[in-house]
Amino acid sequence: MSGPVHRPGSARPTRTGQTIGMPDLPVRHFRGRDGTQLAYREVGQGRPVVLIHGYFSNATVNWINYGHAAAVAARGFRVIMPDLRGHGDSAKPQQAADYPPDILADDGFALIEHLGLTSYALGGYSLGGRTTIRMLARGAAPSRAVVAGMGLDGVLHASDRNAHFRRILTQLGTFERRSPEGKAEAFLKSTGADPVAMLQLLDSGVDTPPEALAMIGMPVLVVAGAEDDDNGSAEALAAALPRGQAARVPGNHMSAVARPELGAVIAGFLDEGAEQNAAEGVA
Numbered sequence: 001m002s003g004p005v006h007r008p009g010s011a012r013p014t015r016t017g018q019t020i021g022m023p024d025l026p027v028r029h030f031r032g033r034d035g036t037q038l039a040y041r042e043v044g045q046g047r048p049v050v051l052i053h054g055y056f057s058n059a060t061v062n063w064i065n066y067g068h069a070a071a072v073a074a075r076g077f078r079v080i081m082p083d084l085r086g087h088g089d090s091a092k093p094q095q096a097a098d099y100p101p102d103i104l105a106d107d108g109f110a111l112i113e114h115l116g117l118t119s120y121a122l123g124g125y126s127l128g129g130r131t132t133i134r135m136l137a138r139g140a141a142p143s144r145a146v147v148a149g150m151g152l153d154g155v156l157h158a159s160d161r162n163a164h165f166r167r168i169l170t171q172l173g174t175f176e177r178r179s180p181e182g183k184a185e186a187f188l189k190s191t192g193a194d195p196v197a198m199l200q201l202l203d204s205g206v207d208t209p210p211e212a213l214a215m216i217g218m219p220v221l222v223v224a225g226a227e228d229d230d231n232g233s234a235e236a237l238a239a240a241l242p243r244g245q246a247a248r249v250p251g252n253h254m255s256a257v258a259r260p261e262l263g264a265v266i267a268g269f270l271d272e273g274a275e276q277n278a279a280e281g282v283a
Contacts, residue, residue, distance in 0.1 A: 025064070027089050030114040032107045036098065039089035040082040040111060044073025048117050049270055050080045050142075052108065054126030054149060054257070055165070056188045056198065058088030062125055068263030075271040077121075082111050084127070086197030099200040105134040112140070121270050123221075125149045125257055126231070130158060130205070136220075137212040145220045146266050149253055152240055153232025155213070158205030161231070169199050183254070213240045221269040223247040225256030 027039050041059050049072060053062035059081035063069040069079045083090040084104055093099075108131060112120070123146030124132040132147055133155050153160060168181050168188075172195060175182040188195065220241045224234040230253040238244035247269075249261040256262055 030111055032085065032103075032110045034098070034103075034106075036085055036093060036107075037091045038082060038085060038107055038111070040080060042078060042080045043069050044077055044079050046076040046078050047121070047270075048078045048080060048115070048119070049121040049123065050082070050108070050111065050117070051146075052082060052104075052122075052124030052128030052131050053084065053087070054124075054128050055201075056087075056184065056191055056193045057125075058083050058191050058193070060088065061191055062128070062257060066258050066263065067260060068266065071260070071263035071267045072270060075267050077267075077270060080111070080115065082107070084131075084201075086201050087191070087193050092194040092197040094194075094196050094200070096200050096203070099197075099204040101204055102134055102138075102206045103204045104131045104201075105138060105206075108132075108135050109138075109140070119143065121145065123148065123266065123270075126253070130154060130231075133208050133213075133216075134206060136216045136218075137208050142218060144218055144270060145216075146223065146269060147220060147237065148223045148262065148266070149225070149228060149231070149257065150222070150237065151224065151229060151232030151234050152236035154230075155208045155232075155237060156210070158207050159202075162202045162205070165202060166199065169195050187254075210240055213237075214242060216241055217243065219243045219245070219269075221245055221247060221266070223249060223262065223265050225249055225251035225253060225259075227252040228256055 025041050029037055029039055032038050051063050053059050063081050073079050086092045120142050121144045122132055122142040126149040129147040129150030132145055168184050172185055175185055222234045222238040222244055226248045235246045238246035247265050249256050249259055251259050
């Protein structure tokens with residue numbers, strides 16, 4: 001497995017120890033449109049794909065530890081994985097003003113601009129999947145997109161689960177560890193996400209109406225665990241997209257991300273698109 005390659009105009013990597021499962025993976029930095037310092041990692045060489053992690057998680061946990069980044073990179077992709085603001089190695093601002101509506105989509109656009117990407121694929125898991133949809137609705141034009149761990153309800157009504165997470169974040173330490181809330185709290189602590197930042201981030205979600213979904217023209221894979229309808233139906237979301245297709249992998253919302261099938265399905269979908277582009281003479 002080859003490591004990231006420095007390219008002219010990109011931030012030079014700084015090292016912050018070793019990344020589990022992929023030793024010595026450099027951390028790079030870019031600025032959000034509001035100047036906030038944000039982090040990303042990348043691995044592999046070839047066609048760029050930006051993969052965005054979920055709430056409470058980070059790039060390392062979501063994409064690297066379970067082998068998904070390696071599976072995609074093995075198909076000839078340069079896998080670019082940001083840490084969302086408030087998560088991982090990115091800045092964790094504490095004020096509500098730092099989390100305006102659609103800020104995560106803004107950060108995604110800032111990364112694409114920073115790297116100068118013109119031909120790329122885009123995807124995300126859970127909150128990262130919703131962020132992908134927001135970027136597509138606002139004009140992002142990847143060749144293909146992946147929306148994982150997300151369904152139609154979570155896209156149409158971005159704040160539906162806010163009360164659940166707000167209760168967890170405002171009552172930390174009070175939940176039975178095997179309860180859904182206790183498991184979510186343990187995950188939060190294990191990833192080092194900042195609770196204050198997580199609370200502020202809750203109010204930045206933006207709904208995407210059906211008419212906006214109907215304007216998303218590229219192929220989109222909507223993939224979720226077989227037992228995951230936490231954010232509504234993956235099949236319903238795929239049906240709302242002109243070129244959407246649905247797939248299921250084993251597991252629920254928390255466990256599907258750890259299954260190798262998830263990385264395999266994503267890699268296969270992206271590689272299929274690259275092969276079609278090559279056959280059609282598209283760069």
